[in-house]
Amino acid sequence: MVSLELLRRGFATVLTGYNIVALVLGSFFGIIVGAIPGLTATMGIALLVPFTFGMNPITGIVMLLGIYTGAIYGGGIASILIKTPGTPAAAATTFDGYPMAQKGLAGKAIGMATVASGIGGTFTALCLTFFAPILANFALRFSAPEYFALAVFGLSVTVTLAGKSPLKGFISGALGLLIAMIGLDPMGGFPRFTFGFPEMTGGFAFVPMLIGLFALSEGFRQVEVVLTAPKVDAVLKDILPKLRELRECAVTIVRSCMIGLIVGITPAIGAETSCFVSYAEAKRTSKHPEKFGTGILEGVAAPQCAENASTGGDLLPMLTLGLPGDAATAVLMGALTIHNLQPGPLLFRDHPDLVHEIFAGMITANIVFVILGLTFARFFARVININRRYLIPLIFIFCMVGSYAIDNTLFDLATAVVFGFLGYLMMRYGYPVSPMVLAQILGAMMESNFRRSMAMSRGDPLIFVTRPIALTILVLAAFTTIVAIRRQRRVLQQEAALATAAAASGSRVVE
Amino acid sequence: MATPSMKKADILAALLLVPICLYVFYESSRWPIPALLGNPLLIPRGVAVCLLAAAGMLLYRAVTGRALPLEKRLQGADLRRVSGVAILTFAYVFAVERIGFIVTTFLFLLLFGLVLGERRWVRLAVFAVVVPIAVYAIFDTTLHVPLPRGWLW
Numbered sequence: 282m283v284s285l286e287l288l289r290r291g292f293a294t295v296l297t298g299y300n301i302v303a304l305v306l307g308s309f310f311g312i313i314v315g316a317i318p319g320l321t322a323t324m325g326i327a328l329l330v331p332f333t334f335g336m337n338p339i340t341g342i343v344m345l346l347g348i349y350t351g352a353i354y355g356g357g358i359a360s361i362l363i364k365t366p367g368t369p370a371a372a373a374t375t376f377d378g379y380p381m382a383q384k385g386l387a388g389k390a391i392g393m394a395t396v397a398s399g400i401g402g403t404f405t406a407l408c409l410t411f412f413a414p415i416l417a418n419f420a421l422r423f424s425a426p427e428y429f430a431l432a433v434f435g436l437s438v439t440v441t442l443a444g445k446s447p448l449k450g451f452i453s454g455a456l457g458l459l460i461a462m463i464g465l466d467p468m469g470g471f472p473r474f475t476f477g478f479p480e481m482t483g484g485f486a487f488v489p490m491l492i493g494l495f496a497l498s499e500g501f502r503q504v505e506v507v508l509t510a511p512k513v514d515a516v517l518k519d520i521l522p523k524l525r526e527l528r529e530c531a532v533t534i535v536r537s538c539m540i541g542l543i544v545g546i547t548p549a550i551g552a553e554t555s556c557f558v559s560y561a562e563a564k565r566t567s568k569h570p571e572k573f574g575t576g577i578l579e580g581v582a583a584p585q586c587a588e589n590a591s592t593g594g595d596l597l598p599m600l601t602l603g604l605p606g607d608a609a610t611a612v613l614m615g616a617l618t619i620h621n622l623q624p625g626p627l628l629f630r631d632h633p634d635l636v637h638e639i640f641a642g643m644i645t646a647n648i649v650f651v652i653l654g655l656t657f658a659r660f661f662a663r664v665i666n667i668n669r670r671y672l673i674p675l676i677f678i679f680c681m682v683g684s685y686a687i688d689n690t691l692f693d694l695a696t697a698v699v700f701g702f703l704g705y706l707m708m709r710y711g712y713p714v715s716p717m718v719l720a721q722i723l724g725a726m727m728e729s730n731f732r733r734s735m736a737m738s739r740g741d742p743l744i745f746v747t748r749p750i751a752l753t754i755l756v757l758a759a760f761t762t763i764v765a766i767r768r769q770r771r772v773l774q775q776e777a778a779l780a781t782a783a784a785a786s787g788s789r790v791v792e
Numbered sequence: 793m794a795t796p797s798m799k800k801a802d803i804l805a806a807l808l809l810v811p812i813c814l815y816v817f818y819e820s821s822r823w824p825i826p827a828l829l830g831n832p833l834l835i836p837r838g839v840a841v842c843l844l845a846a847a848g849m850l851l852y853r854a855v856t857g858r859a860l861p862l863e864k865r866l867q868g869a870d871l872r873r874v875s876g877v878a879i880l881t882f883a884y885v886f887a888v889e890r891i892g893f894i895v896t897t898f899l900f901l902l903l904f905g906l907v908l909g910e911r912r913w914v915r916l917a918v919f920a921v922v923v924p925i926a927v928y929a930i931f932d933t934t935l936h937v938p939l940p941r942g943w944l945w
Contacts, residue, residue: 335935446860448849452809455843459816462836469826473836474819497881504877504908505870671919674904677881678897682927685888686937695885702878710801711860732830740830 283414283640287633291641295343303340304642307347308649309657314348315355316661317672318365319503322352323609327496328676330488330616331683338620339635343642345616349609350592350646353552354398354654357585359665361390367665370552370588373560377573377580384576388517388658389526393578394585395654396522397534401586402647404538405545405593409600410640417601417629425733426744430754432727435604437758438547438765439719447766449712457720458727460485467729468736480692487615487721489684489697494714495608497680497701502708503673520658522578530582533563541587545594545606552588552595559587593643600624600639605722608715614722619687796862802854809847816840876907892942897924 294300307329314325325348333341356371361378374394381390423431440447440454463474464484475481537559544555563583564573573580596613598604603625605611614624622628622635629636654661684697704714738744746752817840820833853859866874880903888896901920910916931937 331937332935334937448846448853452805452843452846452850455839455846456812458839459812459836459843462839466823466832468830469824469832471824473823474816501874501877505866505874506864670905670908670910673908674901675923677877677904678901678923678927681881681884681888682931682939685939686931689938691885691889691940694888698881698885701881705874709866710798710805710862712805728835731835732832735830 283411284633284637287637288410288641290634291637291639292645294339294638295641295645299336300340300343300642301645303336303344304347304646305649305653307344308351308646308653309347311348311351311353312355312358312650312653312657312661313664315352315367315371316358316664317667318359318363318367318665319499320352320676321368321495321499321609322349322356322370323612324496324499324676325349325352326609326612326616327488327492328679328683330491330612330619331686333616334619334686338622339638339642341620342617342639343646345613346639346642346646347649349613350402350589350643351650351653353589353592354395354402354585354650355661357394357398357581357588358391358658358661361387361394361581362662363665368552370556371584372553373556373584374581374588376560376584377576377578380574380576381578381581385516386519386576387662388520389522389578390576390581391517391658391662392520392522392655393526393530393581395520395651395658396527397530397537397582397586398589398654399647399651400534401538401541401588401590402592402650403644405542405590406640406643406647407593408542409593409597409643413597413601413636413640414629416597417626420602420626421630423626423750424748425730425737426748426751427754429727429730429734430745430751430758431602431604432723432730434754434758434761435723436716436720436727437762439723440716446711450716453707453712453714454716454720457717458724460490460717461721461724462728467725468732478692480690485696485700486687486693488619488687489693490700490721491612491615491718492680492684493697493700493702494704494718495612496676497697498704498708498714500673500676500680501701501705503669503676517659517662520655526578530579533579533583534586536562536566537583537586538590541590542594544587545591546597547594547606552591555587555591556584559583589647596643600628600636601626603722603726605719608718611715611718611722796865797859798862799854799857799859801862802850802859806847806851806854809843809850813840813844813847873907877904880904880907888942889940890942892944893939894924894928895944896940896942897927 295304310329311322311325314320315322326345329345329348333344336344352368353370356366356368357374357378359365359367360371360374361382364375364379366372366375378390378394381387436454440450461484463481465471465482466473472482540559540562541555544558560580560583563579564570567573567579595606595610598606599610599614603614603623605614617624622632680697680701681694685694687693707714734744745755816836820836823832825831825833880900884896884900898920901923902916905916905919928939932939
């Protein structure tokens with residue numbers, strides 16, 4: 282159970298000195314990252330991880346939580362003002378946000394987006410605070426076979442649900458598993474796949490790889506596709522929502538909170554899915570569904586609330602089981618391990634004070650971005666116009682400095698650049714990057730726990746089916762994989778039918 | 793207008809995956825198998841077999857015309873920008889420890905801006921001078937994270 286005394290002390294720590302300054306700065310930076318189309322929350326966290334090296338763990342963690350929550354919220358600003366989602370998750374906000382801006386109600390839309398995001402985020406942070414200790418307590422019963430099953434579950438869900446093609450998701454994940462094996466064997470201690478490089482004995486450093494795959498790769502993509510963003514010319518007024526408007530959206534907000542939380546907890550699907558599901562539900566249950574899409578506040582509140590409500594759900598399996606649900610939480614997990622904190626049930630047992638500080642930080646971060654969002658709305662709107670010819674080189678420099686700064690080795694810098702270019706090519710040719718990163722984390726967990734299980738059972742693989750929890754998780758993994766593959770097959774059949782129709786009407790597909 | 797597909801890229805990727813998988817088998821054949829610590833070959837070889845099967849499927853889908861459509865072909869000015877930035881970035885890795893952070897970063901930012909089409913020289917030069925100095929001040933002086941010095945600066 283959550284300890285209210287530890288939570289009170291957690292708030293006291295978060296709200297004092299450098300911690301609150303770091304949180305506010307992180308949140309401010311996060312909103313900027315979110316507001317600029319093309320930059321994602323994952324990229325923002327990866328970029329700022331190196332800045333947290335010199336900080337004490339909680340200062341660094343609350344700063345990253347500020348970036349995470351701020352960037353998820355900030356994505357809605359560009360959706361409303363220029364009909365281009367700042368982050369992929371904010372696409373559903375364009376449906377009603379942009380029509381509101383066209384009617385001269387951009388300020389109202391941004392105000393409602395901010396408050397709804399704040400309510401969703403705070404609700405989910407409270408749920409995280411109360412449910413995480415219970416789940417962590419239950420997970421203390423897990424042994425090697427259960428952790429192996431969990432890693433298999435995480436991998437199967439991630440691989441099959443990420444991207445358009447499960448096959449390419451699988452290839453990305455399998456390559457990630459092979460990369461995770463580089464270095465010393467977890468049980469025998471002999472070197473594997475090091476190609477004679479002493480720097481590779483410990484495997485590739487995780488943070489430079491993250492910076493490469495999530496930040497530099499995005500930088501390369503920006504070089505290719507986005508050189509100019511549409512100019513923002515909207516005048517923002519009436520930003521603070523009125524009580525009457527909030528009452529009108531109350532039911533939608535409550536429903537979106539629940540949708541966001543449930544979708545967030547499910548591995549591999551996060552903010553993007555929750556926004557669309559929430560928008561669709563708000564429209565389906567509305568007394569006036571025909572007004573959706575014409576610029577109404579409920580159409581802005583639903584996706585924005587669900588978007589931030591998924592953040593706590595995403596953090597829940599990462600903190601309690603060491604199982605990151607999506608790319609952003611994988612980067613956060615990497616940041617925690619840099620500070621010698623290994624997410625999982627033992628974190629709750631060994632560092633309960635720190636865990637409660639993280640809960641307090643998460644709740645505070647959701648309040649801070651609301652205050653910043655309402656106060657500096659006009660500034661964040663102008664940030665969208667930033668000149669890409671200066672922003673992109675700046676991103677590259679921060680990526681490279683951050684990678685070098687970890688261990689002051691050129692090898693880490695080269696790692697970031699090579700993985701950055703690889704990530705760019707992967708994105709370009711339809712290979713999702715997140716399975717590769719998640720496989721790095723889950724691969725190590727899977728292999729070491731598999732070997733431990735086999736040692737425990739003296740080589741008998743039946744150990745995985747004779748333990749009820751492990752068996753249940755493995756059955757769930759198999760079920761999810763089958764469902765995902767069937768769903769993908771249906772999508773491919775539909776695409777084939779469309780292609781046939783297109784071919785019949787004269788267009789053709791070339792290599 | 794013809795729609796480009798990922799056919800060639802998929803065939804190339806599948807062909808690249810085969811030697812990777814074969815190398816896993818080759819290298820793992822030289823590993824010791826410690827008693828009572830679980831077989832170290834099982835997972836790497838299992839992953840390699842699955843990856844090989846996936847490569848086969850990718851190849852099959854590509855040659856039977858079931859490759860996914862490509863959003864946009866990389867050509868012309870886009871290709872020049874991406875290749876230019878890639879060359880600059882890899883060159884930066886080779887040069888930064890030899891020449892030094894501030895000078896290398898100045899040159900990198902200047903050339904990067906030009907590759908992206910910036911022609912306002914004064915503004916670009918000010919940017920290329922201010923950023924390395926500011927980053928150096930933040931990391932090296934404030935956060936005490938040493939940056940490469942090299943033979944110049």
